[in-house]
Amino acid sequence: MWTPIGAGKETFWSELIKGTCGIAPVASFDTSAFPVHLGAEVKGFEPERYVQRRPPENMGRGSQLAIAAARMAVEDSGIDLSSYDRGSVGVSMGTTSGEPQIVEQYNDVRKSQGLDSIPKELAPKYPCHVIPGNVAIEFDLRGPCLMIPTACAAGNYAIGYGFDLIRTGRTDLMLAGGADPFSRITYMGFARLGAIAPERCQPFDKNRKGMVPGEGAAVIVLEPLEHARARGAKIYAEVLGYGVSCDAHHMTAAHPKGDGAMRAMSMAMSQSGVTIDDIGYISAHGTGTPTNDRVESLAVRRLFGSRADKVPMSSIKSMLGHTMGAASAIEAVACALAIDTGIAPPTINYEEPDPDCDLDYVANQARRIDPRVVLNNAYAFGGNNASLCMARCEN
Amino acid sequence: MTARIVVTGTGVISSIGAGIEEFENALFAGRSGIGPRTLFTETVPAGAAGEIRNFTPQQWLGNKGLRVLDRSARLVCVASHMALKASGLTQPEGDAGDPNLGLVLGTMFGSVHSITAFDWSGLTDGPTLVNPMEFPNTVINSPAGQAAIKHKLRGVNSTISAGLVSGLYAIHYAMEFLRFGRATALMAGGVEELCEESYLSFAKAGWYSASGRLAPFAPDCDGSVLGEGSALWMLETEEGARKRGVQPLLEVCGFGSAHDAHGINAFNPRGAGAAAAMREALRAAEVAPESIACIVASAGGSRAGDAMENHALKNVFGACLADIPISAPKAAFGECLGATGALLALSAGAALRRQAAPPTAGYQTGEDGLRLSAQPQPFSGEYALVNCFGCDGNNAALVLKRI
Numbered sequence: 001m002w003t004p005i006g007a008g009k010e011t012f013w014s015e016l017i018k019g020t021c022g023i024a025p026v027a028s029f030d031t032s033a034f035p036v037h038l039g040a041e042v043k044g045f046e047p048e049r050y051v052q053r054r055p056p057e058n059m060g061r062g063s064q065l066a067i068a069a070a071r072m073a074v075e076d077s078g079i080d081l082s083s084y085d086r087g088s089v090g091v092s093m094g095t096t097s098g099e100p101q102i103v104e105q106y107n108d109v110r111k112s113q114g115l116d117s118i119p120k121e122l123a124p125k126y127p128c129h130v131i132p133g134n135v136a137i138e139f140d141l142r143g144p145c146l147m148i149p150t151a152c153a154a155g156n157y158a159i160g161y162g163f164d165l166i167r168t169g170r171t172d173l174m175l176a177g178g179a180d181p182f183s184r185i186t187y188m189g190f191a192r193l194g195a196i197a198p199e200r201c202q203p204f205d206k207n208r209k210g211m212v213p214g215e216g217a218a219v220i221v222l223e224p225l226e227h228a229r230a231r232g233a234k235i236y237a238e239v240l241g242y243g244v245s246c247d248a249h250h251m252t253a254a255h256p257k258g259d260g261a262m263r264a265m266s267m268a269m270s271q272s273g274v275t276i277d278d279i280g281y282i283s284a285h286g287t288g289t290p291t292n293d294r295v296e297s298l299a300v301r302r303l304f305g306s307r308a309d310k311v312p313m314s315s316i317k318s319m320l321g322h323t324m325g326a327a328s329a330i331e332a333v334a335c336a337l338a339i340d341t342g343i344a345p346p347t348i349n350y351e352e353p354d355p356d357c358d359l360d361y362v363a364n365q366a367r368r369i370d371p372r373v374v375l376n377n378a379y380a381f382g383g384n385n386a387s388l389c390m391a392r393c394e395n
Numbered sequence: 396m397t398a399r400i401v402v403t404g405t406g407v408i409s410s411i412g413a414g415i416e417e418f419e420n421a422l423f424a425g426r427s428g429i430g431p432r433t434l435f436t437e438t439v440p441a442g443a444a445g446e447i448r449n450f451t452p453q454q455w456l457g458n459k460g461l462r463v464l465d466r467s468a469r470l471v472c473v474a475s476h477m478a479l480k481a482s483g484l485t486q487p488e489g490d491a492g493d494p495n496l497g498l499v500l501g502t503m504f505g506s507v508h509s510i511t512a513f514d515w516s517g518l519t520d521g522p523t524l525v526n527p528m529e530f531p532n533t534v535i536n537s538p539a540g541q542a543a544i545k546h547k548l549r550g551v552n553s554t555i556s557a558g559l560v561s562g563l564y565a566i567h568y569a570m571e572f573l574r575f576g577r578a579t580a581l582m583a584g585g586v587e588e589l590c591e592e593s594y595l596s597f598a599k600a601g602w603y604s605a606s607g608r609l610a611p612f613a614p615d616c617d618g619s620v621l622g623e624g625s626a627l628w629m630l631e632t633e634e635g636a637r638k639r640g641v642q643p644l645l646e647v648c649g650f651g652s653a654h655d656a657h658g659i660n661a662f663n664p665r666g667a668g669a670a671a672a673m674r675e676a677l678r679a680a681e682v683a684p685e686s687i688a689c690i691v692a693s694a695g696g697s698r699a700g701d702a703m704e705n706h707a708l709k710n711v712f713g714a715c716l717a718d719i720p721i722s723a724p725k726a727a728f729g730e731c732l733g734a735t736g737a738l739l740a741l742s743a744g745a746a747l748r749r750q751a752a753p754p755t756a757g758y759q760t761g762e763d764g765l766r767l768s769a770q771p772q773p774f775s776g777e778y779a780l781v782n783c784f785g786c787d788g789n790n791a792a793l794v795l796k797r798i
């Protein structure tokens with residue numbers, strides 16, 4: 001994984017439980033024309049260290065980040081890809097915007113030199129399915145290969161579908177996750193909506209003022225439990241199931257009563273064969289915007305009732321910003337590591353409780369909680385909701 | 396686990412017709428929708444395309460709420476309106492909408508035009524002057540989200556991108572979701588709008604036909620011609636359809652997929668992935684190659700792509716290929732990218748119902764050893780195979796059964 005607080009799961013996790021913030025003034029483009037200036041960019045990324053089969057400049061930053069995350073995941077898993085039937089290994093990725101920087105380059109050339117000067121290599125790098133395609137080519141994977149561009153919930157959709165493909169027996173191994181590069185387009189859109197926090201990201205705090213756009217990529221290796229056991233693999237967590245729904249209400253605003261969010265969580269639990277009493281931790285979508293955090297808290301309260309008081313729920317977006325299509329994949333890694341280490345990462349910048357957000361947000365300090373089953377929430381433009389259920393793998 | 400999945404309604408809009416009846420009639424009459432392009436001619440000089448002329452979504456959707464929808468969203472809203480109506484699942488006025496009804500939509504370039512226009516507006520007018528109403532259209536899942544709002548689809552709402560094979564991937568995704576019990580009815584298929592950005596992408600890469608003719612498997616084929624449209628099936632489990640008392644139109648019984656991991660802009664000349672996808676689809680449907688009565692080919696007029704498909708077909712079907720009628724309907728509606736898989740699947744469905752392979756518009760020679768024709772080719776059989784292969788290494792195939 002590559003995130004605004006560091007690369008690789010060790011760095012990511014140690015920084016995360018320390019409460020390190022990866023949000024800083026935007027460096028990749030000039031924000032002087034904007035009323036806000038903060039972003040959560042990945043720093044020090046050298047694509048040539050990871051993209052080995054072809055020149056990194058043959059692809060966009062989304063693909064480069066995805067390949068880097070995939071390479072780290074494969075190395076960490078200890079699998080030997082050459083021992084697999086390549087047709088049984090697939091790639092399932094999620095994204096919000098795919099390769100938006102290609103659109104930016106397209107428009108920059110169009111503005112300065114005209115449409116005729118746009119290089120022929122540019123546009124074919126754009127369609128978002130090239131991200132999983134580039135991963136498949138890098139590692140010579142010949143099974144199913146798809147992108148699920150369900151915006152900011154996409155990582156959960158992609159991991160969930162990777163889980164489906166393994167459960168149906170179609171694949172023996174899946175690389176699943178999400179990727180999104182930093183984009184002036186995304187930044188401009190959220191800035192125009194007035195959704196970007198001017199000073200810091202404070203999910204669930206009474207004075208929260210918005211989200212902070214970010215970038216990143218995370219990939220996890222999924223395989224059948226018996227395979228993992230047979231090869232003596234380090235098992236971080238078991239994927240139990242997932243649930244998805246649509247608000248069918250508004251393109252950008254959540255359903256005011258959290259209807260879709262509740263249905264996604266319910267479906268995730270029923271598909272997983274668990275109940276609210278089993279859930280020991282929730283990784284919140286928690287963007288930091290006034291409405292999103294209120295609605296998510298309400299949905300959890302309505303679904304969990306008084307049990308909600310006993311379920312810690314934190315938003316790591318307080319530290320990472322909103323990494324878009326990568327967010328729920330990065331959060332799924334955080335969930336797996338929370339299960340593995342027994343520690344819940346904090347929601348930082350939490351100072352003043354909001355009566356509309358009345359849950360336990362693991363304020364400012366990581367906490368030992370030792371959860372058995374966790375829920376990873378993700379919500380998106382288009383009214384898309386996805387919750388993923390993961391559990392400690394009992395021996 | 397392996398519940399049978401059936402089609403209970405269809406929605407389609409393309410350059411050869413709106414609605415399944417018009418679409419099928421045009422297809423079987425051998426009509427092509429490819430002609431002079433009228434869209435974005437101010438910025439890109441004229442050329443051929445399978446464009447939907449005089450597209451008036453109001454005809455199906457009324458005037459309300461159309462203004463904010465981009466062309467893709469309008470196409471999907473029209474196709475889903477038709478599929479809901481045909482399957483009897485239109486949500487009643489005043490109702491919140493069925494939480495088990497959803498949409499799985501394939502797309503390739505997705506919102507490329509909306510996102511490019513939004514960025515352009517920021518570049519030329521300044522970032523604080525962009526229209527906030529246009530920002531939601533920049534995300535790739537915007538058409539699916541807009542259709543959900545329009546038609547009150549509260550269940551699964553997924554967008555799938557696998558390049559030119561997105562439509563078939565979306566159909567398979569929906570099949571799996573129905574089998575896992577995550578929905579009771581799902582529309583599945585794809586959408587793609589004709590726009591300057593995807594057009595230039597193809598033209599500059601040298602994939603566009605100079606003659607403006609998409610000629611599948613022809614010795615003088617010189618490239619692709621882009622089209623546009625949206626095609627959706629309403630899918631349900633057979634049991635679910637029976638419980639609702641609806642007569643299914645078709646069964647979707649096997650899907651296969653494989654990536655060639657060969658190159659992002661090149662067909663694998665050996666066609667290994669294409670053959671693997673076909674074999675997997677046949678295996679999943681438990682059908683022997685000789686039981687396939689009709690093949691709807693992916694062939695999109697690219698010499699390398701058509702040669703790859705020809706090679707893979709011979710590899711999978713061997714001698715029996717000579718007896719199987721083949722249709723290459725992209726000659727009629729063009730290369731519709733993310734919508735292509737679904738349009739090909741609808742063409743195969745039409746073939747099974749009419750027991751004839753649709754004509755391949757403009758087809759002339761037969762020297763490639765494939766049974767194509769510019770006329771309908773009658774057959775008698777239960778199963779059809781749909782191929783969908785992309786130049787990016789993605790391959791998919793689907794087996795359908797007549798009911």
